[in-house]
Amino acid sequence: MANHRVNLTQHNALPEQGCIEPSEETQKEVRNLITFNEIPSDEEMRTRAVRIAEIASESGADSAMIGGAGYFQRYLEEELLARGIEPVYAFSKRESVEAVQEDGSVKKTFVFRHAGFVRPYSKE
Numbered sequence: 001m002a003n004h005r006v007n008l009t010q011h012n013a014l015p016e017q018g019c020i021e022p023s024e025e026t027q028k029e030v031r032n033l034i035t036f037n038e039i040p041s042d043e044e045m046r047t048r049a050v051r052i053a054e055i056a057s058e059s060g061a062d063s064a065m066i067g068g069a070g071y072f073q074r075y076l077e078e079e080l081l082a083r084g085i086e087p088v089y090a091f092s093k094r095e096s097v098e099a100v101q102e103d104g105s106v107k108k109t110f111v112f113r114h115a116g117f118v119r120p121y122s123k124e
Helices: 024-033 042-058 070-082
Strands: 005-008 063-066 086-100 106-118
Touching: 005 042, 024 042, 042 070, 063 070, 070 086
Parallel strands: 005 063, 063 086
Antiparallel strands: 086 106
16 A cells, blocks of 8 residues: 555644544544653553554554654654554744734744655665
8 A cells, every 4th residue: 555654643744744644532542652751661662662553554554654752763663664664754844934914013933834754764
């Protein structure tokens, strides 16, 4: 199944990221699994990574958009790869947007735009 990417991050995917979202219940589970409120043990990270990778596999995904705590990514990458699922990271560009206000002042904000994926395990 080509180009079936599941979102396994804290945030909803943007349409241009081409991800499928797990069910609301599964999204909550994933978000809980990738959130650490205390320093995790090796065993805890491995157990959580196994469950997240199972969720990705059950979805039929061939790739998964992942993110979160840097110290956890190696565990998650390993479990996804063991199931033939490519882990990918979203890459965004920060763009400055200026808007003239009614009083003539200019409000400057920053917008993050999806620019592609970093694919550290790509075979291309």
